[in-house]
Amino acid sequence: MTPISRLPRIARSSATPWSPAARVAGCLALLALPAGAQPAARPSIVLRAARVIDGTGRTARNQDVTVQGGRITAMRPSAGLLPAGGIDLGTRTLLPGFIDTHVHLGWYITDKARLHEDRDGDTPEVSTLQRAGNAWATLRAGFTTVQSIGEADNAVLRDAINAGRIPGPRVLTSLGSLNERTGGGTPDSLRAAVRRFKARGADVIKIFASKSIRDGGEATMTPEQLDATCGESKAQGLRSVVHAHSAEAVQRAARAGCTQVEHGVFADDATRALLTQRGTYFDPQCGLVFHNYLDNKPWFEGIGNYNAAGFASMEQAIPLAEKGIGLAAATPTLKLVFGTDAVAGAHGRNAEELVCRVRRGGQPAMDALVSATSRAAESLGLGQEIGRVAVGYAADLIATDGDPSTQIEASQRVSFVMKAGQVYRNEGTGARR
Numbered sequence: 001m002t003p004i005s006r007l008p009r010i011a012r013s014s015a016t017p018w019s020p021a022a023r024v025a026g027c028l029a030l031l032a033l034p035a036g037a038q039p040a041a042r043p044s045i046v047l048r049a050a051r052v053i054d055g056t057g058r059t060a061r062n063q064d065v066t067v068q069g070g071r072i073t074a075m076r077p078s079a080g081l082l083p084a085g086g087i088d089l090g091t092r093t094l095l096p097g098f099i100d101t102h103v104h105l106g107w108y109i110t111d112k113a114r115l116h117e118d119r120d121g122d123t124p125e126v127s128t129l130q131r132a133g134n135a136w137a138t139l140r141a142g143f144t145t146v147q148s149i150g151e152a153d154n155a156v157l158r159d160a161i162n163a164g165r166i167p168g169p170r171v172l173t174s175l176g177s178l179n180e181r182t183g184g185g186t187p188d189s190l191r192a193a194v195r196r197f198k199a200r201g202a203d204v205i206k207i208f209a210s211k212s213i214r215d216g217g218e219a220t221m222t223p224e225q226l227d228a229t230c231g232e233s234k235a236q237g238l239r240s241v242v243h244a245h246s247a248e249a250v251q252r253a254a255r256a257g258c259t260q261v262e263h264g265v266f267a268d269d270a271t272r273a274l275l276t277q278r279g280t281y282f283d284p285q286c287g288l289v290f291h292n293y294l295d296n297k298p299w300f301e302g303i304g305n306y307n308a309a310g311f312a313s314m315e316q317a318i319p320l321a322e323k324g325i326g327l328a329a330a331t332p333t334l335k336l337v338f339g340t341d342a343v344a345g346a347h348g349r350n351a352e353e354l355v356c357r358v359r360r361g362g363q364p365a366m367d368a369l370v371s372a373t374s375r376a377a378e379s380l381g382l383g384q385e386i387g388r389v390a391v392g393y394a395a396d397l398i399a400t401d402g403d404p405s406t407q408i409e410a411s412q413r414v415s416f417v418m419k420a421g422q423v424y425r426n427e428g429t430g431a432r433r
């Protein structure tokens with residue numbers, strides 16, 4: 001079950017008059033953590049925005065967006081006085097909450113300024129709070145949904161956030177990953193592993209089909225292994241997300257019918273054409289993940305393949321990665337989605353990747369925004385639930401200072417965050433139209 005399915009679909013109803021008590025409750029909601037998943041009890045809120053970017057490429061001027069019971073219930077041209085308790089966003093731009101389809105919420109930098117590893121002395125309590133901090137940093141930055149792919153420990157975090165006990169983005173997670181050696185690597189053992197992940201509550205299956213970029217990135221899973229793994233995922237009603245760098249590895253994933261390919265630094269024209277033809281979602285990274293490693297080497301150096309050769313590989317990948325974004329964006333109907341691969345140190349900086357995609361990769365800014373909203377939602381199987389400012393959609397709404405469709409850096413200036421109708425952040429600039 002996905003977190004979204006817990007959101008009640010509500011009947012449209014007329015606005016509830018705001019009592020003084022309700023107004024106080026509304027103000028407290030700005031400060032307090034969510035008390036629980038009971039959005040239906042909240043009165044309606046009208047958000048007035050000078051500009052609305054709807055997540056599908058359209059912009060509207062001067063709109064009033066009504067939110068009730070965690071969902072958007074109306075959107076119409078602004079008129080008259082803002083109802084009591086309404087929120088005037090002034091000159092800010094209202095958008096759907098951003099969606100990052102590839103993060104690692106469990107990764108964090110310890111108080112000793114090192115990547116957290118098993119047996120580094122951190123207690124489970126410390127680790128838990130660090131991860132909760134990552135979730136809050138991500139939500140504050142305007143990312144209201146993430147897909148955290150890799151770690152078994154994400155289940156507790158996902159469930160605490162989705163139950164409304166702590167603040168964070170909606171979390172979908174794979175609870176671990178599969179590779180060519182899992183269960184001995186036979187097709188049957190890989191299928192069984194997929195079913196075990198499903199039984200444990202995974203929202204998605206994560207598959208490593210190539211080596212790390214730090215180790216050259218060549219294919220590791222055979223076509224038969226990918227057919228078994230992605231085929232069984234599909235049979236179990238789960239999406240499959242595949243780590244693949246080399247052209248061959250990406251092509252094997254596309255041919256096997258896997259849902260989404262991550263990275264693809266060495267994808268060429270033929271590979272992009274195949275992804276397009278197979279309808280495979282493609283999530284290459286532009287820069288945040290590389291720069292986070294290279295700018296903060298002391299956090300990682302000496303752990304696994306974080307060595308001189310590994311860092312050099314990442315440095316060499318940057319121009320390729322930037323170019324790859326532009327080539328992918330220019331490939332008609334290729335389903336280019338947004339995912340940062342945010343690891344320790346990058347949580348809350350996710351929008352830097354949007355800036356890289358536009359400024360370094362040459363992706364049109366509006367297309368970058370669509371890839372991080374409605375198209376990302378579609379890639380998660382949530383295209384009818386999130387990723388748009390439209391009636392009936394979950395009220396995951398953010399506001400930026402400035403218009404990110406003309407100046408993408410505005411995506412880093414998020415000052416209002418609402419998730420499922422709950423306001424988590426509202427730092428008005430005081431600017432008025």
Ligand SMILES: [Zn+2]
Pocket residue numbers: 102103104149150341
């Ligand atoms: Zn990753």
